[in-house]
Amino acid sequence: MKSRFNVWYVIPLLAFGGLATFMGLGLSHDPHEVPSPFIGKPAPDFRLPKLEGDGTFGPADYRGKVWLLNVWASWCVSCREEHPVLLKYSRLNQVPLVGLDYKDQADDGRKWVDQYGNPYTLTVMDVDGRVGIDYGVYGVPETYVIDKNGTIRYKQIGPITEEVLQKTLMPMIAELQK
Amino acid sequence: MTFREYRSTGLLNQFLAGLLLWTAVVMLVQAEDAKPLAEDPVVEQRLINIAQDMRCLVCQNESLAGSHADLAEDLRREIRDQIRKGKTDQEVTDYMVARYGDFVRYRPPIKPTTWALWFGPFILLVCAVGLLGWFLRHKVVQREPDSPLSPEQKLQVEALLRDKS
Numbered sequence: 151m152k153s154r155f156n157v158w159y160v161i162p163l164l165a166f167g168g169l170a171t172f173m174g175l176g177l178s179h180d181p182h183e184v185p186s187p188f189i190g191k192p193a194p195d196f197r198l199p200k201l202e203g204d205g206t207f208g209p210a211d212y213r214g215k216v217w218l219l220n221v222w223a224s225w226c227v228s229c230r231e232e233h234p235v236l237l238k239y240s241r242l243n244q245v246p247l248v249g250l251d252y253k254d255q256a257d258d259g260r261k262w263v264d265q266y267g268n269p270y271t272l273t274v275m276d277v278d279g280r281v282g283i284d285y286g287v288y289g290v291p292e293t294y295v296i297d298k299n300g301t302i303r304y305k306q307i308g309p310i311t312e313e314v315l316q317k318t319l320m321p322m323i324a325e326l327q328k
Numbered sequence: 329m330t331f332r333e334y335r336s337t338g339l340l341n342q343f344l345a346g347l348l349l350w351t352a353v354v355m356l357v358q359a360e361d362a363k364p365l366a367e368d369p370v371v372e373q374r375l376i377n378i379a380q381d382m383r384c385l386v387c388q389n390e391s392l393a394g395s396h397a398d399l400a401e402d403l404r405r406e407i408r409d410q411i412r413k414g415k416t417d418q419e420v421t422d423y424m425v426a427r428y429g430d431f432v433r434y435r436p437p438i439k440p441t442t443w444a445l446w447f448g449p450f451i452l453l454v455c456a457v458g459l460l461g462w463f464l465r466h467k468v469v470q471r472e473p474d475s476p477l478s479p480e481q482k483l484q485v486e487a488l489l490r491d492k493s
Contacts, residue, residue: 181388187429253398279402286427288385288399 186286186305193219193296194284198274201251201259207274209300216326217246218319219294220270220310221282223254224262226290232309233266239315240269245323249273252282252290295319297326371411378407378420382432391434 188194197208220236222229240247249270251259256275263273276282285294295304304322306314376393384395384403392400392407403424410420421433430436438446477485 184385184431185429187426279399280406283402283406283427286429288428 182289183307184288186302186307188286188294188302189305191302193294193300193302194281196274196276196281196284198250198276198281201249201256201263201273201275203272207248207272209296212246212248212296213300214298215246216298216323217248217271217296218323219248219250219285219296221250221252221285221287221290221292223252223290224258225254228309229291230266232291232311233269235310235312235315236269237267239310240271244320245327246271250276250281250285252276252287253279293319295322295326368412371408374411374417375404375407378417379404381434382421382424383434385428385432392432 193209195209197206199206222232236247247270249272251273253276255277259273259275263270279287285292289307291309293306293310294302295306297303303326304318306319310319379393380391382392382403384390384392384397384400386397386399387395390397390400392403407420407424410423415423424432430442436442436445
């Protein structure tokens with residue numbers, strides 16, 4: 151019997167390899183991470199009442215500063231997971247961390263920061279969620295890095311982990327502050 | 329995969345709603361007429377038309393028109409406001425895309441980043457048909473078997489076939 155290498159026998163193997171590659175990529179890709187159209191665009195303006203104390207806050211107040219906007223809520227369970235990292239961040243004396251208490255009641259929000267600690271420079275109340283929509287928020291927590299010109303440079307979807315803080319946020323903040 | 333959340337109708341709420349319904353049936357409470365869907369049916373129809381072509385970002389396989397997620401309700405409220413303000417359908421779509429990107433649209437626009445999405449299947453189809461044609465042209469002819477029959481075997485075959493007919 152003649153033993154001859156037939157190229158056609160390799161095709162199913164190649165097809166399987168291709169399919170497996172695409173499926174593998176599909177598995178490692180989280181469909182819940184929707185790329186934000188805001189990267190490189192100006193942070194939408196707002197003016198909202200503060201959670202603690204009187205007065206209001208808007209992005210215009212931090213013109214010329216690098217700052218973080220962290221969307222959280224007292225009803226959000228994964229915010230609790232993120233919270234120790236934020237508390238640690240607040241002790242590093244870095245750029246301001248503004249909380250956006252999203253679709254929440256002021257009483258519940260205050261109770262939450264009293265109970266778990268307050269890492270925020272200040273927090274504003276977005277009771278009806280309209281500012282959240284303007285920022286394209288579709289889940290909590292989310293965190294935006296805003297530069298000196300008021301441009302959104304980065305969006306963290308989901309909790310900030312120790313790794314995200316050290317490897318992504320801190321170098322980026324240092325770079326933007328130059 | 330990160331665990332993220334959005335307020336949704338929880339099991340408890342569904343249970344309570346069911347309980348309430350059951351009580352209502354049992355107690356034969358005089359039912360009221362259902363409230364109309366919205367004050368303005370024209371606005372509501374336009375809302376549905378727009379929202380049917382949009383993805384709910386919380387339950388990604390549901391349309392914005394059909395989703396019960398809290399965010400979907402908020403977004404429908406925003407779209408309703410926009411329509412009342414006299415915005416065109418295109419302007420409302422642009423409003424949504426500006427916030428959530430092309431991902432919210434079930435029919436993304438044709439542009440360089442979506443070419444693969446729109447034309448990829450047709451290119452694959454053309455390739456497959458081409459490959460099939462090539463395959464049929466070249467392979468339909470039976471190859472000589474690896475060990476051809478010896479002259480004696482051929483004669484034997486022909487004799488057998490003659491006997492049959």
